[in-house]
Amino acid sequence: MANERLRDALLRKGLTNEHVAKSMGVDPKTVERWITKGRTPYPRHRRTIAAMLRESESYLWPDSVSDERRAEVAESELIQMYPHRNSIPVDVWDRLIRDSADTVEILVHAALFLVERPTFIKDLRRKAENGARIRLLFGDPHSDEIELRSAEEQLGAGTLGGRIRDALAFYRPVKDVDGIEMRLHRTTLYNSIFRFDDEMIVNTHIYGFQGAYAPALHLRQLSAGGLFEIYSESFESVWAQSTPANVWE
Incomplete structure (x- = not known):
């Protein structure tokens, strides 16, 4: 399932897949898969993207953060x-x-x-x-x-x-x-x-x-x-x- 929250956040910030990929040293196709296939990035990449977009990890990837971690x-x-x-x-x-x-x-x-x-x-x-x-x-x-x-x-x-x-x-x-x-x-x-x-x-x-x-x-x-x-x-x-x-x- 596509990650529409990530897609929308990138569009609102005017960021392309290429820009995000270059910022994190990954292939643009990897970023495309994060969006179109709903793949979940590694934690270090999630933190970088969340900071770049001024959104929370729990918003962009709701299933990536455990309930215990969210409570903490x-x-x-x-x-x-x-x-x-x-x-x-x-x-x-x-x-x-x-x-x-x-x-x-x-x-x-x-x-x-x-x-x-x-x-x-x-x-x-x-x-x-x-x-x-x-x-x-x-x-x-x-x-x-x-x-x-x-x-x-x-x-x-x-x-x-x-x-x-x-x-x-x-x-x-x-x-x-x-x-x-x-x-x-x-x-x-x-x-x-x-x-x-x-x-x-x-x-x-x-x-x-x-x-x-x-x-x-x-x-x-x-x-x-x-x-x-x-x-x-x-x-x-x-x-x-x-x-x-x-x-x-």
Whole structure:
């Protein structure tokens, strides 16, 4: 079976089989077999390719890492656990937003705290203009799911939907910027996800509490790990069933 994840990752990075082969001192036909026949490279080659593509080994070759090894690495992927999102130091957010260059992925309901940062929208525009891929997922303010969450968080009818509309208003200046995609989702949001390159903040959600007061995990992606990848795949699942955010039309 072909390895479509490897094929797609190479295409996104603009890398040819010949380039990869030359980097690792193997024949281009070997690289072709890794892609078209799903052959699994030696561990040293997997590590090299994963680093080159900024993907994890467990994503590119799900069966190559044992469950025991994944569990060990997952412990190292957790940098810090915070009792609630509001306790994450400001300088952590500053660094993540400032230093990310390739990937920004955000899955939230509204996340008004982000646009309260004076330069956040300008930072997104600058990153997109420099080649970063930015994908933003917000809750659909008109959905039943948002109304239910508003009630569960004891916010009152229509409150969360109003917050989402308020947040989206800040993004109007970048709605047509190449490299920035914004969509709306109607999923049950178990976690808010804030990915900046190979680091991620995962804000868990607890019934009856607003996200700011729920625990948060600070993760860093490791090649053989699976914890970071689980949340990344969750983002992809929501993205696949979301719709374009045309709220400004």
